[in-house]
Amino acid sequence: MSEKEFSLTKLNKPQQWTNLADMAKKHVPIIEAPEKVKAKEHFTVKIKVGGIDGVEHPNTLGHWINWVQLFAGDRLISKVDFAPEMCNGYLVTLNVTLNETATLKAREFCNLHGVWEGKERKIIVE
Amino acid sequence: MSEKEFSLTKLNKPQQWTNLADMAKKHVPIIEAPEKVKAKEHFTVKIKVGGIDGVEHPNTLGHWINWVQLFAGDRLISKVDFAPEMCNGYLVTLNVTLNETATLKAREFCNLHGVWEGKERKIIVE
């Protein structure tokens, strides 16, 4: 995948996770969460956009990560909007509550390079 | 301030911080941030909605904290949308970057009790 390989009209999602292109390293959101949680007790989810192998996404008035979304299955848990220039590092931590086992996924939107999705994370609710 | 004292059409903001009514304890967003930071280096801001003296806000399909906004002066830094039932505890942590000394403020919207603002926090940029 070269620097040019992105789509403004389709979801961008790496097919393999070895040898990621810089374009992907900058854009893909990474979810950090526990593997097992208790039903209806909140736990911490961290979402970091880009920064894989230290390749951070720019943050200027004309080119930035506009928002991040976190889903449990198809259900939107949260959307976080960023103003340009104000949120370097693009790291968000949220409280999340689940009733049953679900798969978390995160998406982000870059105004120049479209919507990106990273690896899903299954959370087992005990 | 009694339980009834809130407005759907005006900003709700406690005038004094001793003897807060439960209505305020549930709704007011509290900002946690360092007093001094370095220009253009990101730092961590924590926003907790409600929970003052342990009085937490409900989180049901018909009554929840819909969103939180963080401002530096008049500039919106971030808006975080919550889906009902999914984010108990309403705690958000964000990376923030400032170029110059600014005053942070946070607002939240509860669908039944309107928009609430808490204490401002001045951040000195060195």
Add this chain to the structure above:
Amino acid sequence: MSEKEFSLTKLNKPQQWTNLADMAKKHVPIIEAPEKVKAKEHFTVKIKVGGIDGVEHPNTLGHWINWVQLFAGDRLISKVDFAPEMCNGYLVTLNVTLNETATLKAREFCNLHGVWEGKERKIIVE
């Protein structure tokens, strides 16, 4: 499909369009747009949520249409947030611009009954 038939965790989308249940009539967004447009010239898209056969969705502080999204293929064109009680009828008109033939779809979120999608509309760009 009975009144109970909806999901909070999956996309709700009618499988057939005759004999819609009231639940669907209230929630499904309907797109009105021209069949053919010119590239890069804006045209009008109307999105009406619910109201099919006159079955309108409620609009109270605890139960309302929270937002509508309009997509061209997978690309989000616009998201419109509604405050509770303020937007009876849930009708939005937008300018849209396309570069190439695309399929419009609309989704809405009701805080009690989840995300609903209606009929897609193909727009031919000449």
Add this chain to the structure above:
Amino acid sequence: MSEKEFSLTKLNKPQQWTNLADMAKKHVPIIEAPEKVKAKEHFTVKIKVGGIDGVEHPNTLGHWINWVQLFAGDRLISKVDFAPEMCNGYLVTLNVTLNETATLKAREFCNLHGVWEGKERKIIVE
């Protein structure tokens, strides 16, 4: 007011409405609404961003109107997000419902030139 006169950290609002600079003509949102309405019956509000004297705002991936907000007094009625390149002309029409006489105001955010507010419009509810 010259092309340079805008702020990213303060609200931009013209002080006088004769001899508007192009910067203002491009950014200021204009509200179109009836002067008198009936309580709890919805009416149509049109919001046009820019285009005063034909001076339209650009709409490119790196420079566009990111969103428009409509308020009744301090209460947010609706926020409309635009994706870059998709909504030339920036015209939105909404249904609005009021219980009592209120003053409408509209704000928009341009990623390069900040938040702009236009003329308020008083709506008398009979």
